[in-house]
Amino acid sequence: MMVPLEVPLEGVPVRIGLHGFATANPGGTGSANEIRISPHDPDNTYWWGYADSLPDVDPAAGGAAPDYTMRRVLHLVEYVLRHHPEADPQRVYVYGSSMGGAGAMLLGLLRGRHFAYIDARLGQAIARNHRPSRITQLSGWWGAPELDLDGGGGLSAWDHMDLTRALAESSEARDQFLFLKHGKDDPTIHFGATVLPSPRTGESFYQALQSRGVGHFAIWDEGGHGVADPVLGDSWWAGSWAPINGEEATLRRDRAFPAFSYSSLDDDPGIGVGNGKQDWSANAGFAGEVAVAGDTGWDGAIAGALGRFLRWDGASVVDTVDRLQFALRVHAGDGADPPAPGYPSEGDRVMAELPAFVDVTPRRAQAFRCRPGERVAWSFGQDHGEVVAGLDGSVTIPALPLTDTWTILVLRRTLTVIAASH
Numbered sequence: 001m002m003v004p005l006e007v008p009l010e011g012v013p014v015r016i017g018l019h020g021f022a023t024a025n026p027g028g029t030g031s032a033n034e035i036r037i038s039p040h041d042p043d044n045t046y047w048w049g050y051a052d053s054l055p056d057v058d059p060a061a062g063g064a065a066p067d068y069t070m071r072r073v074l075h076l077v078e079y080v081l082r083h084h085p086e087a088d089p090q091r092v093y094v095y096g097s098s099m100g101g102a103g104a105m106l107l108g109l110l111r112g113r114h115f116a117y118i119d120a121r122l123g124q125a126i127a128r129n130h131r132p133s134r135i136t137q138l139s140g141w142w143g144a145p146e147l148d149l150d151g152g153g154g155l156s157a158w159d160h161m162d163l164t165r166a167l168a169e170s171s172e173a174r175d176q177f178l179f180l181k182h183g184k185d186d187p188t189i190h191f192g193a194t195v196l197p198s199p200r201t202g203e204s205f206y207q208a209l210q211s212r213g214v215g216h217f218a219i220w221d222e223g224g225h226g227v228a229d230p231v232l233g234d235s236w237w238a239g240s241w242a243p244i245n246g247e248e249a250t251l252r253r254d255r256a257f258p259a260f261s262y263s264s265l266d267d268d269p270g271i272g273v274g275n276g277k278q279d280w281s282a283n284a285g286f287a288g289e290v291a292v293a294g295d296t297g298w299d300g301a302i303a304g305a306l307g308r309f310l311r312w313d314g315a316s317v318v319d320t321v322d323r324l325q326f327a328l329r330v331h332a333g334d335g336a337d338p339p340a341p342g343y344p345s346e347g348d349r350v351m352a353e354l355p356a357f358v359d360v361t362p363r364r365a366q367a368f369r370c371r372p373g374e375r376v377a378w379s380f381g382q383d384h385g386e387v388v389a390g391l392d393g394s395v396t397i398p399a400l401p402l403t404d405t406w407t408i409l410v411l412r413r414t415l416t417v418i419a420a421s422h
Contacts, residue, residue, distance in 0.1 A: 001037050001076075002030035003084065011088040013116075013244050014080055016073060018047055018096030018103040033245055035087050037076050043141070045069045046127075047096075047103025048161060050141040051149060059143030064150040065157040070107055077114060090252040091244055093117035098189060098225065102161075109166045109173040116251045117243055121181040122225060124193045125205040127161035131190070131283045164198040164208040171392045175364045177215035177243065177251055177259070183223035184296040184303075190285030191220065191298050195272035206269055206306065213361030213396050215259035217241065217310075220269055221303035224290035229303060231293050231339055232346065237305055239334055239347040248331075250314035256365040257317070258326045258409065260310045261396075263358040265330070267344060270300020294342075304344050310358060313406065324368035324411040328380075330356050332404040355401035360409060361394055368411065369393060375414040381407045386414060 004012060013034040019026045021044055028038035041047055049068035051059035059065065081089050093116050096104035101123025108118035124130055128145055130138065135145065142157045143149035151157030159165060166173040184191045195204045209216045219237045221229035228234040243251045251257060278286045278297025286297030296302060309330050316327035332354070335347025345351050362368070370376060370389035377386050378397050387395045400409065 001035070001080065002028065003035050003086075004030070004032050006032070007086040011086045013091035013093065014077070014087045014089075016077060016092070016094045016107070018073075018094065018100035018107070020096075020098035020100050035080060035084060037080060039073050039076055041069055041099075041103070044099065044137070045141050046099055046138060046161075047073070047106055048142065048151075048157065051143055054141070059139070059141070059147065059149055061143075061147045061149075063143060063147075064152075065142040066152060067110075067157075067160070070103075070111070073107060074111060074114065090254045091116050092253070093119065093244055093251075095119040096123065097121040098123065101189075105163055105178065106161060108178070109163050109170070109176055110160065112170070112172040112176040113253070115176070116253045118176060118178040120178060122183065122186060122189050123180075124189050125163040126193070126196075126198045127158045128199050129192060129196055133283065159200055162198050162200050164201040164203045164205055167208045167212045167214055168201055168203075171394075174212050174214050174392070174394070177257065177363070178209070178218070179241075179243070180216065180218040182218075182220045183225065183227070183229070183290075184220060184298045185222050185287045185290045186225045187281075187284035187287045188225035190283075190287055192272055192285045194218070194220065195269055195298075195300075197272070204272065210261045210306070213259050213261050213359065213363075213394065215257060215363055216261075216307050218269075218306040219308075220305075222288075222290070222293065222296050224287075227290045230291055231343060232303055236303075236346045237308060237344075240331060248313045248315075249311045252314075253364070254366060255314065255317055256319045256324060256326075256368070257314070257363055258312050258328060259361040259363045260307050261359045261361065263307060263310060263356055265309055265350070265352055265356045265358075266306045267301045267304025269304065269306070270298055273299050275299045293340075301344075302342055309348065309350050309356070310402065316406075316408070319366050319368050321367050322413055324362055324365060326362070326409050327406045328360070328400070328402055328409055329406045330354055330402045330404050350404075354403045356403075357399040358402055359396055359398050360400050361396040362411065363394075370395060370413075377412045377414050378410065380409045
């Protein structure tokens with residue numbers, strides 16, 4: 001655990017950093033801006049846990065594989081919040097790459113009420129879709145997938161770790177915001193982690209985020225497992241994205257935010273099939289050579305993003321019983337044109353004509369919470385309309401026209417007068 005020497009009066013965020021596979025020591029560096037916790041998973045349980053019969057008896061049908069590792073990380077978070085008053089409990093977030101990326105998504109979605117934000121890179125979101133060698137390794141901890149060891153609540157551990165299922169079933173998970181990064185030439189956790197369907201839900205992780213109206217900013221390029229794209233390099237996708245320490249689009253557990261989906265600015269990640277350049281490999285998918293530009297075998301755009309350039313002003317949020325509002329815009333800032341045909345722009349350079357049309361789903365509302373079937377009126381500049389809350393009480397305003405000028409989205413309850421009988 002690393003704590004800043006000087007702390008502002010408002011306190012500092014807390015970052016939980018989850019390491020990758022086979023890390024002897026968690027390590028990590030301190031920061032003047034936040035408290036950092038670096039837990040250790042020396043047994044490589046993928047930040048979940050292991051069969052309760054271990055170490056004496058191997059996992060077997062009828063057994064259980066509880067989330068021991070995840071619980072231990074949560075205990076560390078509780079320790080920090082209890083003993084360090086400078087830790088801001090509303091700005092706790094989780095970061096990880098590879099095994100750590102899977103763990104960050106797992107922790108941040110299955111225990112979403114504890115975390116403001118997820119930053120997950122190169123992670124698998126659907127445990128049953130792991131490559132064969134990883135399934136063999138994890139079967140030693142969780143039991144083979146077909147054994148369906150209980151992970152809690154009568155649900156198999158392997159299905160607990162299907163995060164398309166979590167998004168479908170849990171409003172706590174749907175209220176989360178995720179930044180994601182994957183590589184189309186990653187041979188270790190291949191790009192199928194985002195675009196191949198879950199055997200349980202039939203949706204890919206990208207599809208689940210979009211269809212459920214979950215907050216996300218998802219990036220892919222032709223990089224490998226921690227190796228940068230040969231044309232774009234690293235961190236090409238934004239120049240101003242800072243959702244915890246930034247001046248806009250800031251995330252807190254106790255503040256509502258707008259989740260963007262199906263943006264007209266979105267690039268095409270493909271649907272998980274080949275484009276003819278590479279043969280399928282059970283371990284590497286359609287990955288090509290990282291150093292060779294343009295040789296990826298995955299369909300869709302070589303590099304791109306979902307949810308890029310879209311911002312809200314955290315300071316603009318009004319959240320009362322009768323009114324919810326956000327200031328929204330497309331962030332068209334500094335950057336560079338695409339380095340070659342078929343590539344995205346760099347930094348915050350927006351190439352498309354505006355407005356961009358975007359579905360908006362308010363998330364994490366504190367006071368403006370709706371009943372299923374409740375009617376909600378909305379206005380956005382000159383546009384206005386009415387939407388109906390879904391079964392989970394969420395509402396989605398479709399195809400809002402966002403420009404590079406701040407515009408206020410306002411939601412109000414539609415009042416219905418019911419005559420009383422005498």
